[in-house]
Amino acid sequence: MGGTEILNLFGFEVEEQPISIYPYSPVYRVKYGDQEVVVKRTQKKAASVISYTTMLKDKGINVVTPVKLQVDNPQKYNDTNYVVYPFIEGEKYSGKDNEIYEAGKMLGQIHSCSPVTNVYDLLAYDVYDFNEEEVEESTEAIIHHAHKAGLKIDPAINTKLMESVAIQQELCNANLPHVATPHDYKANNLIFTPAPYLIDPDNAAWIPKIFDLALALLLFHNEHEEAPDRVFTRGEWELFLSGYREHMDITDEEKNFWEMAKQHVFLDEVMWLMAEYEEDWQKLSQQKLFNSLIQMLLNSADYKLV
Incomplete structure (x- = not known):
């Protein structure tokens, strides 16, 4: 059409x-x-x-x-x-500390407004069926795309993603707290007026709360020309969380499953992005972001829910 x-x-x-x-x-x-x-x-x-x-x-x-x-x-x-x-007039995100803090604060406000059950009948998250063959194919595609772009990918990514496949049923059975959320909370969906204004809520879903936080951690800077070409630094992530926690608590159970959640959301949201869009590997900013994401996957322990 x-x-x-x-x-x-x-x-x-x-x-x-x-x-x-x-x-x-x-x-x-x-x-x-x-x-x-x-x-x-x-x-x-x-x-x-x-x-x-x-x-x-x-x-x-x-x-x-x-x-x-x-x-x-x-x-x-x-x-x-x-x-x-x-159409919302305002400024685009540029990675300033106050923007990061206000963005975290807004996500906390959104989560705090969620009902305790899926009364709005939003799409319910149920993606816990990845298999080893999918990971092998995606890893091969990622390494191929990176090689064509003149980059070398640490083969340990395959091992880490296989771990994610192995733990997905444990996450599925964990009965984690769920929220209604726009579920695509990233910089290019916000306009600062100067307070953040959400301009794309159309992926709204009913999803484990820490999955939504993990998505923000991993892809907040994706597809945004003015944003840094990397994931949040640890300090920026702590700033984002400080705003978030003004309105929403994080449970001990969620903290216990956080490492698994980060791996799973990478498997679900990032792996296909790197594997399917070969043209993105030819863009310097996306190359840097992808490399930053891989480094986070392999060394993510510094990014906590504190």
Whole structure:
């Protein structure tokens, strides 16, 4: 489906094919009267996401919710849902200490608003079925992509990822505290106004809380030109957590499973990213980020939940 058709769903009459403002999926910035809006794809459980984000907004969280239009918003075309959000003016993340602290604080606020059960019927996390063959194939792809980019990858990554396969059922059976969360909490989904404003809540899910924290630790700087081309330093991570803990506690049980959680989220969220997107290995900033992620996987003990 072309961009003009997507926009026409909502009554935006355009003749020329619009250009996406995001390189990885269709995101179109258009005028709606005097207002700037963004048209983008959302998940299949669009109604669940809207109910959840409306609750967050009602509780004072800066998060986009659908713009009121003369037609239904979101709209469905074939099996894909599209939604219109307001365009949020502000500054992009640049890795400043205050931005890191405020980002952690916002995630703590979001988690603190979560109900104790999945009352919003969000997608429930259930990815505990990785196997050794998948790891072997992905590791080979990662090493191949890195070699073409003139880099050498420590083969110990394979051993570490195999460990992650072995522990996934223990994590599944651990009955860890779950939260409703946007579950894609990273720098390129935040605009600073100057307080952080979440502009992409469309991956909202019901997930173990420490998995969401691990995702922020690993991929907060991914796909962001102004962000550092590495994971958080230990000091930055402690700063992020200090903001987070202003609103949300971390249990002893979660601290006990933290190392496993980091490995599992790497297996689930980072391994495929490195294996599937060969072109990213040709970008210097992504090369550095990937190398930083591998070093964290192999030496992650300094990044604690304290």
